[in-house]
Amino acid sequence: MKDSKALKKDFPIFATKSVKKDGKELIYLDSASTTQKPESVITAITDYYKTSNANIHRGIYTLSEKATIQYEDVRKKTATFINAGTPEEIIFTRNTTEAINLLAYTFGEKHIKQDDEIIVSELEHHSNLVPWQEVVKRKKAKLKVIPIKSDYTPDMDEYHKILSPKTKLVAITSMSNVFGTKTPLKEIIEAAHKKNALVLVDGAQSAAHQKTDVQALNCDFFTMSSHKMLGPTGVGILYGKKELLADLPPFMFGGDMIKSVSQYDSEYADPPVKFEAGTPNIGGIMGFGAALDYINKIGFKTIEENDKKLFEYAVKKLSEIEGINLLIPPADKAGPVISFTLKDIHPHDIAAVLDQDNICIRAGHHCAQPLMEKLGIPATARISFHIYNTPEDIDKTCDSLKKAIKIFE
Ligand SMILES: Cc1ncc(COP(=O)(O)O)c(C=O)c1O
CATH class of the missing domain: 3.40.640.10 (Type I PLP-dependent aspartate aminotransferase-like (Major domain))
Structure with missing residues (x-):
């Protein structure tokens, strides 16, 4: 079975020149919002x-x-x-x-x-x-x-x-x-x-x-x-x-x-x-x-394995960032979604800094305003992934988050 690096090639957006930003490849971590589409769908x-x-x-x-x-x-x-x-x-x-x-x-x-x-x-x-x-x-x-x-x-x-x-x-x-x-x-x-x-x-x-x-x-x-x-x-x-x-x-x-x-x-x-x-x-x-x-064709076994592997990897790497707060359930109840806050940087600012590195994440109330009210926060930053995401996407995101801390400190 192909791994996520190979499967990424099925999604033409990642090879489209115009989506590159200053030579940086597109990193798409907003699949909970909408997923990318494979060539066969198009x-x-x-x-x-x-x-x-x-x-x-x-x-x-x-x-x-x-x-x-x-x-x-x-x-x-x-x-x-x-x-x-x-x-x-x-x-x-x-x-x-x-x-x-x-x-x-x-x-x-x-x-x-x-x-x-x-x-x-x-x-x-x-x-x-x-x-x-x-x-x-x-x-x-x-x-x-x-x-x-x-x-x-x-x-x-x-x-x-x-x-x-x-x-x-x-x-x-x-x-x-x-x-x-x-x-x-x-x-x-x-x-x-x-x-x-x-x-x-x-x-x-x-x-x-x-x-x-x-x-x-x-x-x-x-x-x-x-x-x-x-x-x-x-x-x-x-x-x-x-x-x-x-x-x-x-x-x-x-x-x-x-x-x-x-x-x-x-x-x-x-x-x-x-x-x-x-x-x-x-x-x-x-x-x-x-x-x-x-x-x-891919099968849920492969999808679930990739989700689990990436979730564990992302939690480990993100947890190493000083001042990050992950809002996640116990691992056995977790899907491919990680909400977080980072120091007192507004999630919109985090998303804007990541966008400079061509990394797409979601920031906001995620159409769950009563939930944000209960948590006492206006918004979170959120990464979410699918079969085309790789550990390298997470590494680049963590580097970019560290950059955001430097900018806002
Ligand atoms: C849990 C959940 N329910 C419903 C919706 C609404 O989906 P749609 O915008 O496709 O109607 C979303 C969209 O993000 C969702 O995450």
Whole structure:
């Protein structure tokens, strides 16, 4: 199997002259935000437009039928990727945010009533918090929050305390985008089901780093974003158990999502088409299919080994820097994400200094403002990696961080 140095060659951006800065190679450590794309993904998108471009589901002609077959093949591939029961359990959206909004709107409308409770955790990205805030406001229901402990993991004792017969839904991340914390999904889901509550897993961060098996997890809904999985932007996934999706009202109305329309009323199609009104991002979905092929080819074993090796190496090297504070969970619960603060240098300044060395890291509140408030800090700097990152990337980042200390001292 190729190592990350060899795999990096699959990603054309790293060999693109214009991304070099003063002769310095691009070091990309912001994969939690969005990943780079391998050549095969870029080719799949251009191939689609060159050889198969037509609208899907409507044409009687060969080109449209070809596009429809390819589009539905990606749905099947996605179902296999997360081990869904059937392809009909896969809904294409624009991103995780839209997938969660779809669920919040439809599930919220149908199933949340006054005084019902929805549980989220303090680890949630705004995308898995704000839509639920809106639902509880609209329905006069309550939002309950699982706090985190000082080791950046969810406080499971508190979870079991706040779970109650009033809980209708638990919406929880599988991996924090701030600390990389992997959450104990099995325990969360089993406990929720005992109280007859459903569980949405926000898989945006974990989907491209660890195998997802929605049937083994027994989660009710699962979301992910293509662009965080080596695929293009503009494609997201909502997985839902068949009988649960069938029970939800549509989210958007218009073309494609209907069975029949008369002047004053309409009958809606079955899932997943019921939730895919209008022309979808067909080209992007072809690219997503190629991204799944690429991940399958490398295999999660290689991805997880590289993540673990780099995490351990980065923790060791970063810890040697004077005045650094790493915000990471215990190693057995850690993903490929490391948030840190460095002396009293603002994370934006750290990112700006690193940018001079052509190193891309994220600095800010990471769409987790309540979490920053709890920590009593405005922001963190964050490195996050994927299969194209190497120990040399970490070495160069540490050198650049030492430079930042000198500049700001
Ligand atoms: C945990 C988590 N959930 C949801 C999202 C939102 O993803 P998207 O911007 O693709 O909708 C992100 C993005 O960073 C995330 O990290």
